[in-house]
Amino acid sequence: DTGVSQDPRHKITKRGQNVTFRCDPISEHNRLYWYRQTLGQGPEFLTYFQNEAQLEKSRLLSDRFSAERPKGSFSTLEIQRTEQGDSAMYLCASSPGSGQRTDTQYFGPGTRLTVL
């Protein structure tokens, strides 16, 4: 079990550019979550998937944000026309999704985005 992986680990971009992050969940985990963590704050929920279906989106996820999980395995989070306020750590988590309410969410190391 290799754990949740995220790529890249760090991304520096200029305002107005588009960025895309990738998350690979633990093998056979059906549920995948995206959170955003700004400095000095706890993670905030963005969206989550059950297999390839996106089941919930936070109001934090503006029109510039889009997430996909096309084959129910890895997921991508794209931010278009980045703004300085998008600078944050983007965390991905996965859980078995077995229907057990005590499923633990396992977190990846995060992608730190800096928008100049």
Next chain:
Amino acid sequence: AQTVTQSQPEMSVQEAETVTLSCTYDTSENNYYLFWYKQPPSRQMILVIRQEAYKQQNATENRFSVNFQKAAKSFSLKISDSQLGDTAMYFCAFMNWDFGNEKLTFGTGTRLTIIP
């Protein structure tokens, strides 16, 4: 909407001592889950302990235990015989009971430093 409050931004304790981290939450739900997550410096978040609200018995995991007071909406974490490896940010988190509503709501965290 649920909220989670951690009123201690920073704490420090001598190695081998016991420390208690506080967490309060607000919800109108009767059934839910509570979690403590640990985020070591530059490392990914890991689950420390979880508590089901319907269980009266406080959860325990080795040196980690909780004091769950449902009526008071309080969920504190006690770390016994603290070790240098316990140095980390600790986040309290809440999750609804309902299927399809499984996002975690985090507090702002407590930075814990174990002093050698």
